[in-house]
Amino acid sequence: MELLRPSSADEAAAALGNGSVALAGGTELVPLLREGLVRAETLVHVSEAVPRGIDGTRIGAGTTLAELEVDPQVPQALREACSLAASPQLRSMGTVGGNLLQATRCWYWRLGFDCWLHGGEQCFAKDGAHREHAIFGHELCASAHPSDVAAALLALGATLRTTRRELPIAELYRLPTADDRSTTTLAPDELILELDVPSPDASTYLKAMDRRKWAFPLVGVAAVRAGGGVRIALAGVAPIPWTLDAPAALDDATPLPGTAYKVEIARALVRRALALVGDSPRSP
Ligand SMILES: Cc1cc2nc3c(=O)[nH]c(=O)nc-3n(C[C@H](O)[C@H](O)[C@H](O)COP(=O)(O)OP(=O)(O)OC[C@H]3O[C@@H](n4cnc5c(N)ncnc54)[C@H](O)[C@@H]3O)c2cc1C
Numbered sequence: 001m002e003l004l005r006p007s008s009a010d011e012a013a014a015a016l017g018n019g020s021v022a023l024a025g026g027t028e029l030v031p032l033l034r035e036g037l038v039r040a041e042t043l044v045h046v047s048e049a050v051p052r053g054i055d056g057t058r059i060g061a062g063t064t065l066a067e068l069e070v071d072p073q074v075p076q077a078l079r080e081a082c083s084l085a086a087s088p089q090l091r092s093m094g095t096v097g098g099n100l101l102q103a104t105r106c107w108y109w110r111l112g113f114d115c116w117l118h119g120g121e122q123c124f125a126k127d128g129a130h131r132e133h134a135i136f137g138h139e140l141c142a143s144a145h146p147s148d149v150a151a152a153l154l155a156l157g158a159t160l161r162t163t164r165r166e167l168p169i170a171e172l173y174r175l176p177t178a179d180d181r182s183t184t185t186l187a188p189d190e191l192i193l194e195l196d197v198p199s200p201d202a203s204t205y206l207k208a209m210d211r212r213k214w215a216f217p218l219v220g221v222a223a224v225r226a227g228g229g230v231r232i233a234l235a236g237v238a239p240i241p242w243t244l245d246a247p248a249a250l251d252d253a254t255p256l257p258g259t260a261y262k263v264e265i266a267r268a269l270v271r272r273a274l275a276l277v278g279d280s281p282r283s284p
């Protein structure tokens, strides 16, 4: 396997695709390569090609979660989401760009089962073990998006700048379909360079997990008060980060037998998060 270290974003993007993948902190990619879940002939190390650091509302995609969680320029919801993610060691290696693109934690997928998301015929989780899985958007794949950070950025109304375009973070994600089973809209040779995260009036991120520390979200709730309204986004409830138009939208959840408990957790966390940001949400 070859390792490239391009010094500019253009050079890095030109080296991507055709069997090469971007490598940032490697906390997600290296285990996937080791397990054979991602195959690559060339790794393109992007540490010198992607901006790192925080300047007002602009955040380089190469900024680590550890840097984000302590910077007072960063909105509280994002700081809290980072500080509740993974372990201190992983947060000091893992970048925000890599966090947004992490793969599902579904064990069928991670163990290499030929499930629907891997190109097979069937979602094994739906009839099998699915306690950590979705309550929304699971028609074809019942996985639950694991990124605390993405939910916080979604509620904050962040936009991304890539080597090709600018887009609201909501447009980075898509529910997989029979024609295209990917959960993001990022092209194989496209790099996330920077995020713009508007400053809210108030924001918070709350997370329910199996352990008090170092666990993926069973349910994560970001609430943001800005511009006279409140936005809510959830982690751990759908194959992609999920916008909740209002608390009552939880009545539309379609939990699996083993995930019904998540609806009640989400209700409690949404209630608490809204109290913390000092507002009630816009009507649906
Ligand atoms: C044990 C464990 C527990 C964790 N717990 C949590 C948790 O509770 N909550 C949470 O939110 N996250 C959690 N994570 C995820 C962790 O935060 C991510 O692994 C990390 O942020 C990924 O960043 P990285 O720089 O290491 O990415 P890499 O591993 O280098 O890359 C990850 C993916 O992103 C792509 N990529 C990286 N940077 C770019 C870029 N700039 N442009 C385009 N593509 C890019 C890579 O090609 C790869 O596909 C956990 C991870 C582990 C291993």
Ligand code: SF4
Binding pocket: 104, 106, 107, 108, 109, 115, 116, 117, 118, 122, 123, 124, 125, 126, 133, 140, 141, 142, 143
């Ligand atoms: S939830 Fe998605 S990743 Fe998990 S078994 Fe079903 S199709 Fe595969």
